[in-house]
């Protein structure tokens with residue numbers, strides 16, 4: 155099979171549509187199958203590859219990105235695709251050093267150092283949590299729907315701020331990448347997408363696991379006064395909560411990631 159052409163969006167678009175047609179594949183919406191048809195996204199991903207580190211791509215699709223990722227790393231690379239119709243196509247495109255697995259990425263072990271994905275939108279939160287929990291992963295580059303990136307970077311006290319923001323901010327340094335309009339994908343998704351780069355700054359340990367538990371308990375009451383909610387849900391005294399720097403007037407969703415970390419350390 156010919157290499158995915160990166161000369162123009164027109165050639166990559168026709169290459170993609172022709173392969174899908176040749177194999178009789180209709181993209182499945184419920185698997186978030188929106189393929190990259192603009193080479194700029196592939197170039198942007200490739201800029202971030204660390205050639206001497208093991209690599210995983212989640213949702214390899216027909217292999218447009220996998221082809222290049224598998225050739226850019228000198229160590230082994232793994233490509234996971236849930237849809238058998240697509241994994242058969244992708245298998246022929248990745249380099250002989252790459253391994254293609256037909257399966258659900260969420261059920262498999264991610265023992266690699268870097269993760270790349272034009273992510274299937276219906277499982278973005280699961281992907282972020284699994285990336286955080288997989289300590290071997292030092293580095294991850296994702297394309298998500300733009301509103302997901304906004305949530306990861308949201309400030310306390312905003313409606314986008316939530317559990318996933320707290321977890322991501324504690325575990326990773328986060329960098330916002332370029333934005334891509336729907337026309338960069340086939341079929342076109344409804345909204346724009348954005349690249350995000352995550353660099354691990356902290357291991358997922360017992361404390362971070364406790365942070366997940368604390369945010370689960372507290373964010374179910376996100377608009378309630380933080381002080382009372384913490385006392386009730388975590389069984390801490392008013393003095394303990396004040397000592398941790400929780401403002402009397404703050405609501406749960408006003409608390410910074412660092413305060414959630416202190417709460418987790420307090421109850422461990």
Ligand SMILES: C[S@@+](CC[C@H](N)C(=O)[O-])C[C@H]1O[C@@H](n2cnc3c(N)ncnc32)[C@H](O)[C@@H]1O
Pocket residue numbers: 185186187188189190212213214215216217218219234235236237240257258259260272273274275277
């Ligand atoms: C947005 S498409 C990206 C396809 C390709 N990497 C590209 O960029 O053109 C997401 C891909 O993830 C696959 N996928 C969806 N859920 C998955 C899962 N749980 N595990 C592995 N792959 C999955 C879909 O079948 C689809 O091919």
